[in-house]
Amino acid sequence: MSLRFHWMLPKGGEVSMKTAQETSRVLTTKSTSKASLPDMDGWVKFSRCAEEAGIESVLMSFSRYEPDTLVIAAALGQATKKLKFIVAYRTGFMQPATFVQQVNTLSGLIDGRVALNIVAGSSAAEQRGYGDFLDHDERYARADEFLEICHAFWQRNGEVVFKGDYFQVESGQISTPFTAPDRNLPEIYVSGHSAQAERLAQRQGSAWLRLIDTPENLAALVERNREHGIEMCLRLCVICRPTREEALEAARALLPDDDTEKQERRILNSSESQTLKQALAKADEVGWMNENLWAGLVPFYGSSAITLVGTPQELADAFLAYKSIGISQFIISGWPKLEEMVIFGREVIPLVREAEREVSVVLGHSRCDE
Amino acid sequence: MNLRFHWMLPKGGEVSLNGPQTPREASHYRLASTREGSPAPVPDIPGWTHFGKQAEEAGIESLLVSFSKYEPDPILVSAALGQTTTKLKFIAAYRSGLMKPTTFVQQINTVSAFMPGRLALNIVAGSSTAEQKGYGDYLAHDERYARAEEFLEVCHSFWRDADDVNFDGKYYRVDRGKLHTPLFADERRTPEIYISGHSAQAEQLAVTKGTCLLRVADTVETLKPAIARVRERGIEVCLRMCVICRSTRSEAIAAAESLLPRDDMGQYERSVAVKNDSQMYREASEVGDNWLSPLLWKGFVRYYGPVWTTLVGSFDDVAGALLEYKQIGVTQFIMSGWPELDEVKLFGSEVVPRVRRTEARV
Numbered sequence: 043m044s045l046r047f048h049w050m051l052p053k054g055g056e057v058s059m060k061t062a063q064e065t066s067r068v069l070t071t072k073s074t075s076k077a078s079l080p081d082m083d084g085w086v087k088f089s090r091c092a093e094e095a096g097i098e099s100v101l102m103s104f105s106r107y108e109p110d111t112l113v114i115a116a117a118l119g120q121a122t123k124k125l126k127f128i129v130a131y132r133t134g135f136m137q138p139a140t141f142v143q144q145v146n147t148l149s150g151l152i153d154g155r156v157a158l159n160i161v162a163g164s165s166a167a168e169q170r171g172y173g174d175f176l177d178h179d180e181r182y183a184r185a186d187e188f189l190e191i192c193h194a195f196w197q198r199n200g201e202v203v204f205k206g207d208y209f210q211v212e213s214g215q216i217s218t219p220f221t222a223p224d225r226n227l228p229e230i231y232v233s234g235h236s237a238q239a240e241r242l243a244q245r246q247g248s249a250w251l252r253l254i255d256t257p258e259n260l261a262a263l264v265e266r267n268r269e270h271g272i273e274m275c276l277r278l279c280v281i282c283r284p285t286r287e288e289a290l291e292a293a294r295a296l297l298p299d300d301d302t303e304k305q306e307r308r309i310l311n312s313s314e315s316q317t318l319k320q321a322l323a324k325a326d327e328v329g330w331m332n333e334n335l336w337a338g339l340v341p342f343y344g345s346s347a348i349t350l351v352g353t354p355q356e357l358a359d360a361f362l363a364y365k366s367i368g369i370s371q372f373i374i375s376g377w378p379k380l381e382e383m384v385i386f387g388r389e390v391i392p393l394v395r396e397a398e399r400e401v402s403v404v405l406g407h408s409r410c411d412e
Numbered sequence: 413m414n415l416r417f418h419w420m421l422p423k424g425g426e427v428s429l430n431g432p433q434t435p436r437e438a439s440h441y442r443l444a445s446t447r448e449g450s451p452a453p454v455p456d457i458p459g460w461t462h463f464g465k466q467a468e469e470a471g472i473e474s475l476l477v478s479f480s481k482y483e484p485d486p487i488l489v490s491a492a493l494g495q496t497t498t499k500l501k502f503i504a505a506y507r508s509g510l511m512k513p514t515t516f517v518q519q520i521n522t523v524s525a526f527m528p529g530r531l532a533l534n535i536v537a538g539s540s541t542a543e544q545k546g547y548g549d550y551l552a553h554d555e556r557y558a559r560a561e562e563f564l565e566v567c568h569s570f571w572r573d574a575d576d577v578n579f580d581g582k583y584y585r586v587d588r589g590k591l592h593t594p595l596f597a598d599e600r601r602t603p604e605i606y607i608s609g610h611s612a613q614a615e616q617l618a619v620t621k622g623t624c625l626l627r628v629a630d631t632v633e634t635l636k637p638a639i640a641r642v643r644e645r646g647i648e649v650c651l652r653m654c655v656i657c658r659s660t661r662s663e664a665i666a667a668a669e670s671l672l673p674r675d676d677m678g679q680y681e682r683s684v685a686v687k688n689d690s691q692m693y694r695e696a697s698e699v700g701d702n703w704l705s706p707l708l709w710k711g712f713v714r715y716y717g718p719v720w721t722t723l724v725g726s727f728d729d730v731a732g733a734l735l736e737y738k739q740i741g742v743t744q745f746i747m748s749g750w751p752e753l754d755e756v757k758l759f760g761s762e763v764v765p766r767v768r769r770t771e772a773r774v
Contacts, residue, residue, distance in 0.1 A: 078592030080525045106514075109522035109593045116491045117526050136511030137548040139481075147484035150455040151492045170587035171577070172514040202546070212545035217446075217453035217482045 044398050045365055047391065048128060048275075049092055049383050050346075050375035051100040053077035053108060057084030062296045062377035067344055068305040071107045080109045082117065088380055089122045095387020099126035101159060101373050106168055112144050119152025127152070128231060128373070130159040134174050134184050138191035139202075139214050145192075145228060146218045154222020157229040159251060160185060162239065165313045182238035184208040189230070189246035196220055196227035231275055235317040244270040249371060253321055254278035254348050256332050257363050264368045275371035276364065279339070279349040282357050282376075282385050289351045296377055298342045306342050321345035334360055346375070357386075358393035365398075414771050415738055417764065418474040418503065418650075419467055419756055420748040421493075424484065425451025427459035427753055435656075438751030439671050443716060446482045455484045461496040463753055470760020474501035476534060476746050481543055487519050494527030502527075503606060503746075505534040509549050509559050513566035514577075514589050520603065521593045529598035534606040534626060535560060537617070557613035559583040564605070564621035571595055571602040606650060619645045624744065628718045629653035629737075631705045636740045643741040650744035651737060654712075654722040655755065657730040657763055664724045671750060673715050707733045719748075730759075731766035 055076025056065050070077040092100060102111040115127040129148075131141070148156050163169050163181040176184060187206040194202045195216050202214030220227050232243035233251040240263075243250035250267050254276040264274050281296075283289035298306075310318055324331060325340035331348070334356055339347035350360055361372070376382025426441035445452035467475060475493075477486035490502035504523075506516070524531045538544050538556040551559060562581040569577045570591055577589035597603055607618035608626040615638070618625040625642050629635075629651040639649050658664040702711040704721075707729055712720035723730055734745065749755025 073590075073592050075592070078594070080522065080593075082526070106518070106590055107592045109525060110515075110519045112488065113491050113519055113522040113526075116488045117495055120492060120495045135515040139547045140485075140510040143481070144485045144488055147455060147488045150484060151457065151488060167588065171589035173512045173584055173586045173589075175585065175587075209548055210550065211548045213542060214546040214548075215481050217450075218455075218484045219453065221454070 043370065045361060045394060046098050046275075046371040047096065047386075048099040048101055048371065048373045049097045050373060050379075051085065051102045051114075052081075052088060052375075052379035053103075054079045054081040055084065056379045057081065057088050060378055062343070063298050063302070065377065065379070066298055066302055066306065066342055067309055068302055071309065075107065077107055078109070080114060080117070082121070085114075085118055086121045088383075089118060089125050091380060091384055091387075093122065093124050095383055096391045097125070097383065097387065099128045099155075099157060101128040102130055104130040104132055104161065105164070106171060112148055115156060116148055116151050119148070119155060122155075124155075126155040126157060128157045128159050128229075130161055132161045132163055132169075132172070132174075133188040134163065134169075134176070134181065134208075135172055138188050138209060139195065139211060139216060141188075142192050142195040142220075143216045143218060146216060146220045149220045149222055149228070150218060154220070154225065156222075157231065159231045159233055160189065160242075160247065161233055162242070164315070167312065178236070179238060182236070182242055185242055186246060189242070193227070193246065198226070233277070233317070234315075235320050239316075240267070243267070243272055247272055249273040249275045251275045251277060251373065253317060253345060254335065254350070255324075256335060257367050260364075260369070261367045268368045273371055274369045275373060276369055277346050277373045279343075279347050280357060280374055280376045280382060280386055280390075281349055281351045282354055282382070282390055284353065286353055286356070289353065293336060293338070293349065293351050296339055296342075303341060306344075310341065310344070315345070318345040321348060324348065349376075354389035354393055357390045358397065361390070361394050362397055413743065415734060415742075415767060416473050416650075416744040417471065417759075418476060418744065418746040419472045419752070420746060421460060421475040421477045421489075421502075422463055422748075422752040423450075423452040424454045424456040425459065426751075427456070427463045428751065429459060429462060432754070433751045434670070435667050435750035436670050442748075446480075450482070452482055453484065455489060455492070457492060457496065460489075460493055463756070464493055464497040464500050466753055467756050467760075468497060468500045470756050471764045472500070472756060472760065474503050474532060476503040477505060479505040479507055479536065480539070481546060487523060490531060491523045491526060494523065494530055499530075501530040501532060503532040503534050503604075505536055507536045507538055507544075507547075507549075508563035509538065509544075509551070509556060509583075510547050513563050513584060514570070514586060514591065516563075517567050517570040517595075518591050518593060521591065521595045524596040524603070525593065528596035529600070531597075532604040532606065534608055535564065535617075535622070536608055537614070553611075554613060557611075557617055560617055561621060564617070568602060568621065608652070615642065618642065618647055622647060624648040624650050626650045626652060626746065629708065629721050629723070631708060632736050632740055634704075635737075635742070639741045648743045649741060650746060651742055652719055652721075652746045653708075654720055655730060655747050655749050655759060655763075656722055656724045657727050657749075657755070657758055659726065661724075661726045661729060664726065664729075667750075668709060668711065668722060668724045672711065705733075727758075727762040727766060731763050731770070734763070734767055735770055 111129045162185040187208050204211045230247040231249045231251040232247035321340045325337040334352045336349050423441045423445045444450045486504040490504045537560040562583045579586040605622040606624045606626040607622035656664050707725045709722050709724045
């Protein structure tokens with residue numbers, strides 16, 4: 043199967059921003075940030091470029107600083123034809139029946155082009171603002187029940203009955219079905235680095251979404267999860283330039299000033315997320331994780347900023363190396379948000395596809411020869 | 413102020429894009445919407461958009477998008493239809509208690525950003541106990557109202573206050589709540605909030621947390637004291653009714669009678685049994701004379717339910733009746749008819765201009 047490439051939907055206003063520094067978390071979490079506003083003009087432009095670049099889906103992130111992801115997908119889905127939407131949502135903010143009703147409605151509105159990125163929670167402070175007072179481990183236990191109920195609704199096998207620690211449902215029925223050309227429930231990406239996240243992905247998800255690391259570090263856990271029958275999807279950033287020197291120069295140009303660095307660290311340190319803690323440790327202890335994988339941007343742009351830096355051929359080779367250990371999907375971003383995706387679609391994806399074709403031709407021959 | 417006319421969003425599949433339907437054919441979609449095989453659960457953007465454009469032309473201000481387990485989610489339907497229409501507003505019905513107020517406000521504010529000033533809410537405390545349990549809600553009728561009160565208190569606090577939201581209630585607790593996406597509501601700071609229900613709790617909730625009490629139509633005499641009471645406390649009153657208007661009263665009555673059931677008695681008895689704790693349904697099941705007044709007919713009610721209370725008459729009759737309601741303080745109406753498309757066009761071309769002419773004179 044060909045590798046599947048997804049991209050992060052830029053936050054409101056970011057499509058027209060020219061420098062990466064403008065997109066730092068310090069700025070996007072300010073109440074005056076354009077990140078709080080839907081940006082239809084920017085997003086429609088971005089989505090059409092994504093479709094052209096060969097990107098399958100865009101991931102919409104969920105936070106109190108941004109508009110609601112389900113609603114944005116409904117609106118943006120009207121303005122696009124092929125692009126899918128991976129909607130991030132935190133369990134625990136609504137009843138599972140209500141969530142299924144919304145997700146199924148969305149599928150009917152946009153021809154089934156919807157997948158879910160289920161997140162158990164965020165920082166304790168942000169969760170309390172949503173009325174959620176559970177701790178990290180309990181949030182995962184709740185997420186498991188939540189998805190269990192969602193699956194029961196998606197199976198459409200009679201009325202849903204459930205009695206758990208966090209949810210209870212009696213004679214549950216949602217008439218609106220999940221509709222898509224080839225599925226009767228959405229793909230579910232479960233993200234997080236903790237053992238609970240991994241178990242949740244295996245039990246209730248279709249893919250485990252985690253930060254990129256070196257192929258060597260990932261090989262064992264990829265194998266473990268493939269054995270459980272789920273896919274692996276990596277979150278990363280890319281900087282792709284014609285030469286390695288240009289790529290490194292572009293990477294260095296993304297570093298912010300000292301003051302921003304201090305503020306970013308304060309935000310990052312307040313999180314309970316295992317994902318963030320691990321990423322930050324990588325940045326501080328290692329920096330370059332191998333010749334192309336750089337953690338240096340994490341302190342400024344968050345845990346998802348571990349970046350593959352290099353030429354088109356280096357990047358294509360790196361993706362194929364991940365493919366060879368069993369990784370099938372990627373969710374990518376870059377700076378500037380739009381231009382880097384266009385470069386990726388033009389320079390890297392064709393090289394990957396070419397190599398994938400060659401492999402399948404070789405495999406085809408070997409079968410014929412036997 | 414001029415009377416404000418809204419309409420029910422037709423059920424999925426109800427609006428015919430290929431040729432006319434009889435009222436009876438059209439009414440089937442609403443009646444069968446809870447049955448297996450009905451198209452009602454599936455979003456119908458082409459049909460709804462066509463209807464929405466006709467409604468805009470007819471002078472209809474908003475469409476009410478109803479909430480039930482048999483239909484698509486009203487918040488997302490409103491978001492989608494807001495993109496395919498330009499002026500029309502949407503009153504999204506939602507039951508409090510199915511999501512956290514913070515999440516609800518985030519969704520509502522996001523929808524409003526796509527259609528500034530065009531989103532209102534119809535907050536419903538709950539439905540039948542059985543349907544609520546299917547959503548994971550096990551509270552009894554009165555407690556659902558207490559929870560709805562807290563729910564809207566938290567929502568208002570997000571809409572009104574610049575500071576972090578703190579709330580510590582019986583049903584909800586929020587600690588330093590903050591949402592960056594604001595409500596887009598033109599000159600308003602909160603959306604219009606219609607509270608529906610016939611119980612004392614519903615009226616109390618409307619007065620304390622809403623902008624308008626929404627209830628099923630009754631005669632002017634019956635409604636008068638309740639409306640005066642609610643208006644004195646500063647909120648509007650909106651009546652939900654069906655309308656069948658024709659050139660002559662006898663044509664209208666013939667159209668109404670064509671909708672009566674032939675072989676499907678018992679439909680309403682079933683729905684009463686299901687909605688056993690709704691005050692509105694209890695009142696409606698008390699069978700009496702079908703004509704509540706010379707124009708207000710409840711011939712459908714015992715079969716189809718209370719929202720089928722219908723104003724039946726000539727264009728002049730119907731315009732006159734609406735103006736009588738205006739005199740006692742009613743300011744808004746949410747209508748439906750069969751077929752919805754034909755009835756909204758007739759209403760817009762014949763009744764609305766008659767009402768506006770009288771209003772201009774007064």
